[in-house]
Amino acid sequence: MDFQDYVSVDCVIFGYDFERLKVLLLERVMLDQATHKVIFSDKILPGSHVLNNEPIEAAAKRVLVEFTGIEDIPLHQFKTFGDLDRLSRQERDILWLKNIHQDPSQRVLTVGFYSLVDANKYKLSVTKQQTHPEMFKRNPAWYDIETIPEEMAYDHKQILYEALSYLREGVKYNPLVFELLPEKFTLGLLQKIYETILNTTFDKRNFRRKLLKMPFIVPLEEKQQKVAHKPAQLYRFDWKLYQQVKRNNHDIML
Amino acid sequence: MDFQDYVSVDCVIFGYDFERLKVLLLERVMLDQATHKVIFSDKILPGSHVLNNEPIEAAAKRVLVEFTGIEDIPLHQFKTFGDLDRLSRQERDILWLKNIHQDPSQRVLTVGFYSLVDANKYKLSVTKQQTHPEMFKRNPAWYDIETIPEEMAYDHKQILYEALSYLREGVKYNPLVFELLPEKFTLGLLQKIYETILNTTFDKRNFRRKLLKMPFIVPLEEKQQKVAHKPAQLYRFDWKLYQQVKRNNHDIML
DNA sequence: GCAAAAGTGTTGCTATTACACCCATGC
DNA sequence: GCATGGGTGTAATAGCAACACTTTTGC
Incomplete structure (x- = not known):
């Protein structure tokens, strides 16, 4: 076991489409190996383990490219989440982790980043090679901030809402909106x-x-x-x- | 290698002694095994690895008790530091880590916490059993914020100054001062x-x-x-x- | 009586709020 | 000519900055 098994980053990308405030989420899907029926599907923030020799912000930028196609945006570190059971509070998280041969009781610390971008500027697409054929992340898409999906992976709903309040505070004292304009x-x-x-x-x-x-x-x-x-x-x-x-x-x- | 080898916490404890603003630092001392002469000595923030089954904030509280005797204070997470070489930029850090059998090139992510306390309220003392007889941390003491020691372990000077600016911002919008009054x-x-x-x-x-x-x-x-x-x-x-x-x-x- | 900090009001200035109408353009 | 968003001024109010003297106490 190595550094990269214990540390991850998650990105909360807020998008403004000149109408509403959105957030970028991926679909996490798990299929039955035999029947190819959907076992479950929920939403997940773009995130990933930090490679051993990769700075954390670089990791955040990498996962963004891999899972959304978004490149070259400023990211703002806002908080680190380290609850012992943050990966194992929901049954489907446990199922997912077991299937990618990760121990659900193993601890992973995640560093949260947020950003604010022009939601119309990017063609969203997943380019990362998905390693498990019946388990994958797909369909990066913008979700209206007023109707956040109920079902999210791990503690990602909490991370999202905390990012939102950092965004709302941040926007008052920092020129964040000019990063998207x-x-x-x-x-x-x-x-x-x-x-x-x-x-x-x-x-x-x-x-x-x-x-x-x-x-x-x-x-x-x-x-x-x-x-x-x-x-x-x-x-x-x-x-x-x-x-x-x-x-x-x-x-x-x- | 385990979670606890890769994640640490560091505490920047600001103290007000009803005169000046201070910060709490430990002395890190390395002695020559034979002659017992001081090889080097510098200052270090109270910090330590996070135990495998320990929440990060609990880790921060633990190290405070162990290295300073300060108990039961509110801690504010402010930033996570993860530079690849943050432990190996100075010769003496490399020396120190080698002697405690830790690879200086190994990466350790650290979560920074700060707090503001009454500097007169606590009797400072180290209670932690020090595992290496000729290498130890001692003498927790308050240092005036205007005269921060030049020589500090790892990236602790950077962490300290970042904490200071979080404190100065924080104090304007949060009732931090009432935590010390x-x-x-x-x-x-x-x-x-x-x-x-x-x-x-x-x-x-x-x-x-x-x-x-x-x-x-x-x-x-x-x-x-x-x-x-x-x-x-x-x-x-x-x-x-x-x-x-x-x-x-x-x-x-x- | 003197040193030391507490307590107190006014004035000018700046910032904030609330509010309604005309303007230039494309279609 | 109408729909659309752009652009503008004023008055009342609230908040902020600058300023100096008296009070109460312990010694």
Whole structure:
């Protein structure tokens, strides 16, 4: 037994599809070897063991590519989960682990990461070679945050909800939303994102006043085109300026 | 090799001695077996491997008792450190690990916890049986945060500084300071603590106004006694009320 | 009586809230 | 011409920052 048998990462990828807040989950399916009937199926976070010589964040990035096709996104470590029985609280988890020849009573610590991305930007796909023909993870898909599937692997529902509250806090003090926004964006879009994530609404005029006071949100000499309404001013987020401002004044953003 | 060989916890215990902010460190000493001369000595955070059947927070509490004598304090998980070479970047770390028959190139993930306590409340002492007679940890002691020792084990200096910034953020949004304060306290003391931790000063009148508006800081029918100045009103922190208020309104405290 | 910390109010400024209408565009 | 989201100002209120003197006690 080795380091990699005891440590894993799990990724909670939040996606905004310009309508709603979503989370990326895989389907975990176990088939009967003989009949090929489904024994069970539930949802699981993209995650995997950390290889012996792999930094933990690299492991998180690797599993994302392997199980979702998402590449090159910033990941935020939020919490480590180490309950003794976190892999063996549900019957189907035990069944699953036994079948991949892992002892369900063996302890695996998992480091949780979250991210916020544009849900429309990626074609989701599993590229990882699945080692057990009748047990596999498939169908990475976005699930609305308001209707999280009941049945999830291990302690993943707990991990998901904790990530959600880290996201909601994080978004208030860190420029997380600019990690998902296109280079050029309108204030209307920005407002919609904040409203969706925080599940609230803001007054348009007050919101704009507040954001326009931030020096790192800089107007471009460019407007929207071909929209069926008054074209909006485009802005960009200046990361360098943001870093400068942040050094002096810790609490910015909403 | 087992779970416990790959996962550890480290505790960054901040102490306030009613003057300055301190941090609790142990001395790590290695002696020459023959001459008993000191080969090296540096500082190390209280930490240890997590036992196979031990929850991670329990491990953190255990090592605190074993290496410092501090019992029953709230611990806050803040970050997990997993760099591949975090145990082998310094010559003396390699020497140390070889002598306790641990492979320096072996990877150990460590989960960091921090806490804030009254530095005067505890008699510090090491009770853990030290297994290698010429290599030991001793002398738990408070070190001023402004003069952190240069020489520290592994990546412990990094862990310490990251903990410090989590503390400084945490104290603004969570009632951490009330975990260290005596049951009955004065507003003057409260202000001094915030000023020390955040390394700033506040206007007395504005500070009091702000804190007295918080319903969970409740005045007692009692004043200081036998002080060589006007005796101050005593207050207590009502944790139940705090929980209630917090449910509605997420961002409180300073 | 003096040293030491407690306690207290006001003012100007800044930030926040609440609120309603016209504008430019594509179809 | 109508539907769509963009864009704008003001007034009332609440919160924040800056400021100095009196009080009570122990010694």
